[in-house]
Amino acid sequence: MDCFISFPKLKCFTLKNFLRRWSSPDPKRSVIIISMEFNGKNILCKRGEKEVFSGLSIKLVPGEIIELHGPNGIGKTSLLRLISGISKPTHGTFYWSDGTVSEYPERHFSRITLIGSADALKPMLTVEENLYDWTWLNRPRPERSTIISALRVFGIDALADTPVRFLSAGQKRRLTLSRLLTVETNLWLLDEPTIALDSEAVSLLKKLLVKHCESGGMAVIATNNDMQIQNTRKVNLLSYARSRQHE
Amino acid sequence: MFNFLANPARFNQVTDRLMPATAGLAGLFLSIGIISALIISPPDYQQGDTVRIMYVHVPSAWMALFIYSFIAITSAIGLIWRHPFAHLSAQAAAPIGITFTILCLTTGSLWGKPMWGAWWVWDARLTSVLFLFFLYLGFMALNKAFDDPSRGEKSAAILALVGFINVPVIKFSVDWWNTLHQPASLLRADGPAIHSSMLTPLFLMALGFIFVAVCVLVTRIKVLLLKRRIRLMRINGGKLRS
């Protein structure tokens, strides 16, 4: 009679499914990147109970980068959290070419990498252990060589056995960015990735982004510094803002 | 029913019309109940006039359990269908429930001193009602503990569901354990074990309590709805969305 309440879709729970998820590592399919579009339609975003922006639709085709711009508090980080699937949009849907995010959350999670402002590093573990455990969280058990070569790209392989608590902010940032190399995903979500990085690391990141796009990847970057990468589309969230202070 | 009332405007409209009748019934049942409980009903042959405490004690125990069940059900609705109105009604009901729990514990303790010779005994029924009190307290504290109110209501709802285990424990505690507290005398397979001269005032009081609780609950829901609206207006720059 009234659309105040809608029944949620329950996922079929079978013993076989349960055992598969518990006993074996993640299915192989998640490793292969299949070029695919990612869409968000008519998104309304709330931070707590505050409506930040609404009516936002984005479309990402393989090889495309979107830079999110806009003043502080406009919802750049909130949008990244929405896209990643940590929080769910109050209105609107995100979907890949082969299904919505809410219907197939695990498939979605295997296609994204989020490098947020919080580093998710354990100070007591070494650089290598941190990257290794994170990689295994996302993929079948990794090889040690994969980890070391990712660290080498970012120039921190010499620190592999150093506990993370001895690293500088820039070195920690390099370590979090090296996650992009150990796990291949379609969509990179980067929140102010250049903070604390020196110019050498910034140009390295740009090179990685370009390579990622050439192989059919996509990226959404929340930043106020122009990254100056070709093929980048800039979206200013200001035009979707709901609150008066930004009008 | 829930679906129908979940719209704040309609809720206000319906309850505004029903409120005078409910309040009138509450007053009527309570006044007749109190007169018949304190004056008309006979004193117990063993307990004397102390038995009159029962007319407050038993209905408030029922209400404490009933309101907790209400909170658990609305919490489940709120968690499954993500409806803010369900969380709001649970939040509105909690202080009413804790009041009845305190009333139940206090009157029980007043009765226990002359009858058992102690204000408090560690018996299964008493202990489990004390936990009910702490569950209410935890629910209310968790609701208020977050900067973002919607976070608090979800956590509190999960707690309410987990704590629901306690409700059957309270109900059957007098049967499962050998307790000082007397076993159930009303809801029994072989019919109530109380004489009708005491049963009638008891039911009148229970009905009075129910109508009072409904009145307070409706008023509290209205207040919370208004508070929420003010909060949303404040943070979303004057836009009224509920």
Added chain:
Amino acid sequence: MNKLSWFIWHELKISLRNAGDTAVIVMFFLLIALLFPMGIGSSAALLTRIAPGVIWVAAILTAMLSLDSIFASDFEDGSLEQIVISPTPLILIVTAKFTAHWLITGLPLIFAVPIIGLIYDIPIKVFSLLLISMGIGTPILSLIGGLGAALVLGARRGGVLLALIVLPLLVPVLIFGTAAADAVFLGFSPKPPLLLLSAMLLAALAIAPSITTLAIRRALE
């Protein structure tokens, strides 16, 4: 090594390298148990009689102390977000965390009980029953306590709040854990309380991890 045991090991590594975490917890446990004789006098018979209750109360308070950290640091440094958006099922990581928590804070207590047993002069039969009831009961502390810790993630004064909501839920564990050891003093069979305690463990194993995942997702949303 499969994924579950790897992430149990991951949690253990973090705790064990925070030098002395476990040692502090065991010391706290012993200290609470040693406070009671000072408070209520040194009558040997009385101390022997109350020993099971004292040990269980001390175990529950110790669990309260360590539960705060089970998800809080992951919540603050963003690890919990990374776990939630990984293809690994959240319930696997939650199970790993509960297991690790019990290994670090529950198991050492059982090894510390003999020391208290000597001080309180517990008879050997009571002592063995106490060890069995602790073996069954301490995992429940980790499971129900962990659920509570997930509920208060991000709350103000989370520690006090955690105690307020978890302690009432843990009282049945205290009652039956103590009852199993007390049965010897009272001349009852210890079997019923132990069976009830086992039933509680099974129920907690069945519901706590899944409800915790629900609470964690709600906390991050």
